Amino acid sequence: MSLEHQGRAKRYVVRGVESGGATTELGYYVSFAGENGEAMSWLQKLDSLAVNGAHAVVIAPVLTRIEMLRIATTYELCITRHRPGRDGRLATARSSAPKNCFGERQGYLALELWGKDKDLSGCVRPQFFTRSGEEIKLPPDSPRR
Numbered sequence: 001m002s003l004e005h006q007g008r009a010k011r012y013v014v015r016g017v018e019s020g021g022a023t024t025e026l027g028y029y030v031s032f033a034g035e036n037g038e039a040m041s042w043l044q045k046l047d048s049l050a051v052n053g054a055h056a057v058v059i060a061p062v063l064t065r066i067e068m069l070r071i072a073t074t075y076e077l078c079i080t081r082h083r084p085g086r087d088g089r090l091a092t093a094r095s096s097a098p099k100n101c102f103g104e105r106q107g108y109l110a111l112e113l114w115g116k117d118k119d120l121s122g123c124v125r126p127q128f129f130t131r132s133g134e135e136i137k138l139p140p141d142s143p144r145r
Helices: none
Strands: 002-006 011-022 026-033 053-060 063-071 074-084 090-093 102-108
Touching: 011 063, 011 074
Parallel strands: none
Antiparallel strands: 002 011, 011 026, 011 053, 026 063, 063 074, 074 090, 074 102
């Protein structure tokens, strides 16, 4: 993530690089959506010889970053919004603003999306629970990419 200045438009925008990769034991992915979770088109698709690495570049006045780490069937998810700040720096909405962020650890999905269940990739989400066992719902506008 970086803050970039567009000289012609005379404004700051947020630039994100979509990336990720996985093995059977470990997966990590970073994707982006619009300010309210809507799907975005890529500015530039990045081709590579390897499947793991950078996939695309997105640029917008405000970006929602979706970051997922998987260790076997346990997931960590963090959703944050990023915009140019008034002080000329990149401002990030963190967990102190629940409307603008979602961050949970130790989610669970009993499927092998990297293997036998890969046809369900992009259609299912891991579940997250409170310490007392109640399910924590993802924000309603969370993107499914």
